[in-house]
Amino acid sequence: MTVKKDLRETPATIEECDQLHARLADCSVELELLRAKAEKEIEIIKTQLDADTHLLRQEKHDLEYRIVSYVEQNKDQFQKPRKHKTSYGSYGLTKDTKVDVFSEEECAGYCADHGLMDCIRITTKTIRSAISKRLKKGESIPGVRILEGDMAVVNIDKAILEEAVS
Numbered sequence: 001m002t003v004k005k006d007l008r009e010t011p012a013t014i015e016e017c018d019q020l021h022a023r024l025a026d027c028s029v030e031l032e033l034l035r036a037k038a039e040k041e042i043e044i045i046k047t048q049l050d051a052d053t054h055l056l057r058q059e060k061h062d063l064e065y066r067i068v069s070y071v072e073q074n075k076d077q078f079q080k081p082r083k084h085k086t087s088y089g090s091y092g093l094t095k096d097t098k099v100d101v102f103s104e105e106e107c108a109g110y111c112a113d114h115g116l117m118d119c120i121r122i123t124t125k126t127i128r129s130a131i132s133k134r135l136k137k138g139e140s141i142p143g144v145r146i147l148e149g150d151m152a153v154v155n156i157d158k159a160i161l162e163e164a165v166s
Helices: 014-073 104-113 128-136 158-165
Strands: 083-086 089-092
Touching (some): 014 089, 014 158
């Protein structure tokens, strides 16, 4: 839905609005067609890239696997220095430490209970539908109000756009 509030060049009659609306529909259809065409072309390119690079990606994976296997089987050769440098980069051992939080609920509860607030993120978001129901029942909630009034809107039926790209 597009909301129009700028009243410059406002049509004088409903017929003029109908003409503008028809042109708006044409623009929307043309944009949707161009978007759909681009998506198809992108998909074709991605599919071709996948096919063109399959063997190379397989070879890369195999080479990486063979080097990693060698390093893992010969860790004693990678103590000092831990990496072997070549003109292309390096390979060897590195320290890898990661935190495995296997129970989010238990960990978050403990952190909250013990004031470890730098270890958790608490997000709060208002639920407008629930607030609306309460306001309509007469409840007062600070920081909230209901705004009512007429608003000009313009819509192009989705069926027209879907039909254009099918």
